[in-house]
Amino acid sequence: MAIVKPSLAKGTRDxxxxxxxxxxxIFNTLKRIFRKYGxxxxxxxxxxxxxxxxxxxxxxxxxxxxxxxxxxxxxxxxSNEAWNERNSNKLIPHISEKAxxxxxxxxxxxxxxxxxxxxxxxxxxxQIQPVWRADRPQRGxxxxxxxxxxxxxxxxxxxNEAEFVLIxxxxxxxxxxxxxxxxxxxxxxxxxxxxxxxKPELIVDMTVAIDKLDKIGLEGVxxxxxxxxxxxxxxxxxKPIVLLGGTNLEKLESLxxxxxxxxxxxxxxxxxxxxxxxIDAFKVDETLLEREVEVDITLARGLNYYTGCIFEVKTxxxxxxxxxxxGRYDDLTGMFGLKGLTGVGVSFGADRIYDVxxxxxxxxxxxxVSSKILISNFDKTLESYTISLxxxxxxxxxxxxxxxxxxxxxxxxxxxxxxxxxxxxLVGEEEVESGLLTLKxxxxxEQIKVKLSTLIEMMRG
Amino acid sequence: MAIVKPSLAKGTRDxxxxxxxxxxxIFNTLKRIFRKYGxxxxxxxxxxxxxxxxxxxxxxxxxxxxxxxxxxxxxxxxSNEAWNERNSNKLIPHISEKAxxxxxxxxxxxxxxxxxxxxxxxxxxxQIQPVWRADRPQRGxxxxxxxxxxxxxxxxxxxNEAEFVLIxxxxxxxxxxxxxxxxxxxxxxxxxxxxxxxKPELIVDMTVAIDKLDKIGLEGVxxxxxxxxxxxxxxxxxKPIVLLGGTNLEKLESLxxxxxxxxxxxxxxxxxxxxxxxIDAFKVDETLLEREVEVDITLARGLNYYTGCIFEVKTxxxxxxxxxxxGRYDDLTGMFGLKGLTGVGVSFGADRIYDVxxxxxxxxxxxxVSSKILISNFDKTLESYTISLxxxxxxxxxxxxxxxxxxxxxxxxxxxxxxxxxxxxLVGEEEVESGLLTLKxxxxxEQIKVKLSTLIEMMRG
Numbered sequence: 001m002a003i004v005k006p007s008l009a010k011g012t013r014d015x016x017x018x019x020x021x022x023x024x025x026i027f028n029t030l031k032r033i034f035r036k037y038g039x040x041x042x043x044x045x046x047x048x049x050x051x052x053x054x055x056x057x058x059x060x061x062x063x064x065x066x067x068x069x070x071x072x073x074x075x076x077x078x079s080n081e082a083w084n085e086r087n088s089n090k091l092i093p094h095i096s097e098k099a100x101x102x103x104x105x106x107x108x109x110x111x112x113x114x115x116x117x118x119x120x121x122x123x124x125x126x127q128i129q130p131v132w133r134a135d136r137p138q139r140g141x142x143x144x145x146x147x148x149x150x151x152x153x154x155x156x157x158x159x160n161e162a163e164f165v166l167i168x169x170x171x172x173x174x175x176x177x178x179x180x181x182x183x184x185x186x187x188x189x190x191x192x193x194x195x196x197x198x199k200p201e202l203i204v205d206m207t208v209a210i211d212k213l214d215k216i217g218l219e220g221v222x223x224x225x226x227x228x229x230x231x232x233x234x235x236x237x238x239k240p241i242v243l244l245g246g247t248n249l250e251k252l253e254s255l256x257x258x259x260x261x262x263x264x265x266x267x268x269x270x271x272x273x274x275x276x277x278x279i280d281a282f283k284v285d286e287t288l289l290e291r292e293v294e295v296d297i298t299l300a301r302g303l304n305y306y307t308g309c310i311f312e313v314k315t316x317x318x319x320x321x322x323x324x325x326x327g328r329y330d331d332l333t334g335m336f337g338l339k340g341l342t343g344v345g346v347s348f349g350a351d352r353i354y355d356v357x358x359x360x361x362x363x364x365x366x367x368x369v370s371s372k373i374l375i376s377n378f379d380k381t382l383e384s385y386t387i388s389l390x391x392x393x394x395x396x397x398x399x400x401x402x403x404x405x406x407x408x409x410x411x412x413x414x415x416x417x418x419x420x421x422x423x424x425x426l427v428g429e430e431e432v433e434s435g436l437l438t439l440k441x442x443x444x445x446e447q448i449k450v451k452l453s454t455l456i457e458m459m460r461g
Numbered sequence: 462m463a464i465v466k467p468s469l470a471k472g473t474r475d476x477x478x479x480x481x482x483x484x485x486x487i488f489n490t491l492k493r494i495f496r497k498y499g500x501x502x503x504x505x506x507x508x509x510x511x512x513x514x515x516x517x518x519x520x521x522x523x524x525x526x527x528x529x530x531x532x533x534x535x536x537x538x539x540s541n542e543a544w545n546e547r548n549s550n551k552l553i554p555h556i557s558e559k560a561x562x563x564x565x566x567x568x569x570x571x572x573x574x575x576x577x578x579x580x581x582x583x584x585x586x587x588q589i590q591p592v593w594r595a596d597r598p599q600r601g602x603x604x605x606x607x608x609x610x611x612x613x614x615x616x617x618x619x620x621n622e623a624e625f626v627l628i629x630x631x632x633x634x635x636x637x638x639x640x641x642x643x644x645x646x647x648x649x650x651x652x653x654x655x656x657x658x659x660k661p662e663l664i665v666d667m668t669v670a671i672d673k674l675d676k677i678g679l680e681g682v683x684x685x686x687x688x689x690x691x692x693x694x695x696x697x698x699x700k701p702i703v704l705l706g707g708t709n710l711e712k713l714e715s716l717x718x719x720x721x722x723x724x725x726x727x728x729x730x731x732x733x734x735x736x737x738x739x740i741d742a743f744k745v746d747e748t749l750l751e752r753e754v755e756v757d758i759t760l761a762r763g764l765n766y767y768t769g770c771i772f773e774v775k776t777x778x779x780x781x782x783x784x785x786x787x788g789r790y791d792d793l794t795g796m797f798g799l800k801g802l803t804g805v806g807v808s809f810g811a812d813r814i815y816d817v818x819x820x821x822x823x824x825x826x827x828x829x830v831s832s833k834i835l836i837s838n839f840d841k842t843l844e845s846y847t848i849s850l851x852x853x854x855x856x857x858x859x860x861x862x863x864x865x866x867x868x869x870x871x872x873x874x875x876x877x878x879x880x881x882x883x884x885x886x887l888v889g890e891e892e893v894e895s896g897l898l899t900l901k902x903x904x905x906x907e908q909i910k911v912k913l914s915t916l917i918e919m920m921r922g
Binding site for chain 1: 466467468469470473474475476477478481482485493496497498499500501502503504505506507508509510513524525527528529530532533534535536537544547548549552553556557558559561571572574575576579580581582583585586591593595605616618620621739742743744745797798830831832844845848849851852855858859860861862863865866875876879880
C-alpha cells in the first residue's frame with residue numbers, strides 16, 4: 001500500500017477539541033432555547049434520492065448538489081445511447097441515484113409529507129445538521145457547513161413569527177452579542193408596492209437600489225431607479241418609501257399612506273403590526289421593539305419563496321453578512337404533492353456566529369476542553385493511591401486523568417499546559433502519608449495544600 | 462416541476478423527535494463519561510479525498526465506500542483510453558476524487574498525522590459521527606449509521622486499557638444494562654498459541670472452531686479442528702485451551718502452563734494481568750472483574766489490525782451481536798507515513814445499544830420530547846395574559862408553548878396528547894381573575910388549581 005501524504009478534501013475542515021467545545025457552546029445554547037419554545041429535534045439522512053433534491057434549488061443549485069456514484073458495476077445500467085453522447089450532465093441520472101443534503105428545508109418538507117399521518121399539527125421542529133455544496137471554497141465559505149433551522153408547519157398564527165423574533169433575541173443575547181438588529185419585512189408589502197407601480201417584475205431592482213440610500217443618497221438612488229426601468233412618475237410615488245425613516249411605528253404609518261389603495265400591501269403592514277403586538281404582550285424587554293427590531297422594506301431574501309413575514313439578522317459589532325434569516329412560506333410541501341400547508345421558520349448561521357464570537361472574544365473562558373485535573377505520576381508505587389483518587393473524583397462527575405506513566409514533572413506539566421488542563425494535583429509520598437494533596441493552578445502558578453473533600457468542593461463550584 | 466412522491470434513500474432513516482431524544486440520551490451519556498476520563502471531542506469532515514480512504518479496508522471495504530461524483534463537466538478529465546474501456550471500477554478515479562467517511566479510525570489517523578505538531582501526546586479523543594457504507598440494507602443494518610469511538614494515541618501504558626474496561630462498565634450501567642460481559646483477549650496470546658503449534662496461518666480457524674464448544678462439545682470442536690488442518694498432536698496441545706474454564710485468574714494460570722515456552726504468549730498474559738491489577742486499583746466495584754469481565758481467547762476481531770489487548774462487549778439480556786469492541790494497535794498512523802505511534806481505543810455500537818434499550822424499556826420515562834406544558838387558548842382576549850405566562854415560565858427554563866390560535870378544548874387536548882406534552886394549563890377568564898391556574902396532568906387526568914409560583918416549583922422539580 002503506497003503511503004499517501006494526507007490532506008483534507010477541498011473546502012472541508014477538521015474540528016479540534018477547542019473548536020468543538022466552542023461549536024457545542026453555540027449548538028447547545030440554540031437547542032436549549034428551541035426546546036424552551038416547544039420545538040423538538042429531528043434529523044434526516046445525509047443523502048437523499050437524487051430526484052428528491054433535483055429541481056428545488058434552481059439550475060445553479062442543481063449544479064452545486066454533490067451526487068453520489070452508484071455502487072457496484074454502475075456503468076452496466078448506462079444505455080449505449082447515453083454512453084455515446086458522453087455528456088456529463090445527461091449521464092448523471094444513469095450513474096447516480098443519490099445526492100448529499102443541500103439544505104435542511106427540502107429534506108424537512110419530504111419528512112413532513114412522509115410522516116404526515118404520525119405528526120400532530122402544528123409541527124414544531126428544529127434540525128441542526130451539516131449540508132454540502134460544491135461551491136468554490138473561499139475564506140468563510142465551505143463545502144461542508146452546519147445549518148440550524150427551526151420551523152413550524154401547519155399554523156398561520158402570527159404568534160409564531162413573534163416567537164421567532166424572541167428566539168433570535170434570546171439566543172443572540174445568551175451567546176453574548178450586545179448590538180444586533182433583527183430586520184423584518186413582509187412579502188405582501190413588496191407586492192403592494194409593485195401593485196401600485198404596476199411593475200411587479202422590478203421589485204428586486206427596486207429593493208437593490210433603495211438599499212444603497214446610505215451610500216449614494218436620494219439622487220443616486222433615483223438615478224439608479226431610472227436606469228433600472230422606473231419612470232419619473234414612479235420616483236414620486238416611491239419617494240416616501242426610499243426615504244422611509246423614523247421609528248418602526250412611524251415607518252408603518254408612512255407605508256400605510258403609500259399603500260392605502262393596495263389590499264395586499266395593507267395586509268402586509270397589518271401582519272407586522274400584529275407581530276409587534278404579540279411581542280409586546282410577551283413583556284420580555286420594554287425597548288426590544290425599537291432597539292433590536294427594525295422594519296426594513298429592502299429586505300427581499302428568498303423573494304420567490306416567502307409569502308409573508310421575512311427576517312434577517314445582523315450583528316452591528318463586527319463587519320459580517322447576515323447571521324440568520326427566514327420567513328413565512330405558504331406552500332412548503334407542495335413540491336411533494338401535499339398542498340396548503342403553511343410554514344414559517346428561521347435559520348442561524350452557525351459558522352458565521354462562530355467567527356463573530358471569536359472576533360469579540362465571547363466564548364466562555366471556562367470552556368473545558370479536556371480534564372479539569374491532571375494527577376501527576378512520579379512513581380509506579382504511588383499508582384494504587386493515585387488511581388483510587390481518580391475514582392473518588394470521577395464519582396463526583398469531575399473530569400480527571402492520571403498521567404499514564406511515571407515521568408519527569410516538567411514533561412507532565414507541559415502536557416497539562418498543552419491540553420489546557422487548569423489544575424495539576426502533585427502526589428508524592430508525603431502527600432500519600434499526610435492525605436494533604438498539593439494542587440497547582442496552572443494559570444496563576446499558585447500551589448495550595450488541600451484535603452480530598454476540599455478539592456471535590458472546589459472543583460464542583 | 463414534476464411532483465415526486467417522496468421516499469427515503471435505501472438504507473437510510475429519519476429520526477423523529479422521540480427517537481432523537483432517545484439517541485441523545487445514549488450519546489450524552491457516553492460523552493459525559495468520555496469527558497470524565499479526560500477524552501476530548503473532535504470531528505472530521507463527512508467526505509475525504511478518495512486516496513485517503515482507498516486501500517485501508519481491504520478490497521471488499523473499498524467496494525462499500527460511497528464515492529462522490531466530481532462536480533461540473535466531470536467527463537472532460539476522462540481520457541479516451543479510459544472512456545473506451547468502459548469499466549466501472551477503472552473509471553472511478555477519473556470521475557471521483559472524494560468519498561464518504563467509511564469509519565472513524567482512518568479519518569482519525571489522518572487527523573493525528575496532519576495535526577501532529579499541535580497535539581500533545583498522549584492524545585485522548587472521542588468522536589461521534591455518522592459513517593456510510595454501501596452495504597445491502599437489511600434489518601438492523603443501515604447505509605448511514607453512527608459510530609462512537611474513543612481512542613488514545615501515544616501512550617503504551619496499560620492503564621489506558623484498564624480505563625476502557627471501566628468506561629464500558631460505567632457507560633453500560635448508566636444506560637441501564639444489568640447483565641453484560643466485557644470480553645478481553647490479547648493478540649499476543651493468539652500469536653503464542655500459533656508459535657507453539659507452528660501454524661500461525663490457522664489462528665482464525667482455531668478460534669472459530671473453539672468458539673463452538675458450547676454448541677458442539679469437545680468432540681465436535683476436535684472434529685472441526687482436524688477438518689481445518691490441525692493434527693491429532695495439535696489437539697492434545699490445544700485441549701487445555703479449548704476447555705479453558707473457571708475464573709479469569711484460573712484461565713490465565715492454565716494459559717501460562719500451555720504458553721510457558723512462548724515469550725510472546727507469556728507477554729500477552731502478563732498484559733492482561735496488569736490490566737486487571739489496574740482495574741483492582743480503581744476500587745470501583747469489588748466483583749466487576751469476575752462478574753462483568755471475561756477472558757475469552759476465541760476473541761479474534763480485527764486480528765490483522767490489533768497487536769495487544771482486544772475487547773468485545775455483549776449484553777446477556779437480549780439476543781444481539783456485540784454492542785462494542787476495540788483494542789490496541791501499534792501502528793495506527795503508519796498508513797500516512799507517521800511510524801511508531803501506538804494507540805488503543807474502543808467503540809460503542811449506538812444503533813444496537815438503541816435497540817437493546819428499547820427492547821428492555823430502559824429509556825428514561827421522563828425523556829421530554831416537546832414542551833412540558835401546553836397553555837390552552839380559548840379566546841383571543843386572553844392572549845395578553847397567556848403570553849405573559851409563557852415568558853414567566855420560560856424565564857425559569859421551562860419548555861412551554863401556547864396553542865397558537867383559539868380553538869376547541871378537545872382539539873388542543875388531542876394536540877398535547879399526540880405530542881406527548883405531559884401537562885395542559887387551562888386558562889379561562891376565571892383563572893385570569895383569581896390568578897389560580899388549572900393544571901391538568903395528561904397521564905392521570907387529574908386537575909389541580911395552582912398559583913404561578915407553585916407551578917414553577919412543580920415543573921422545576
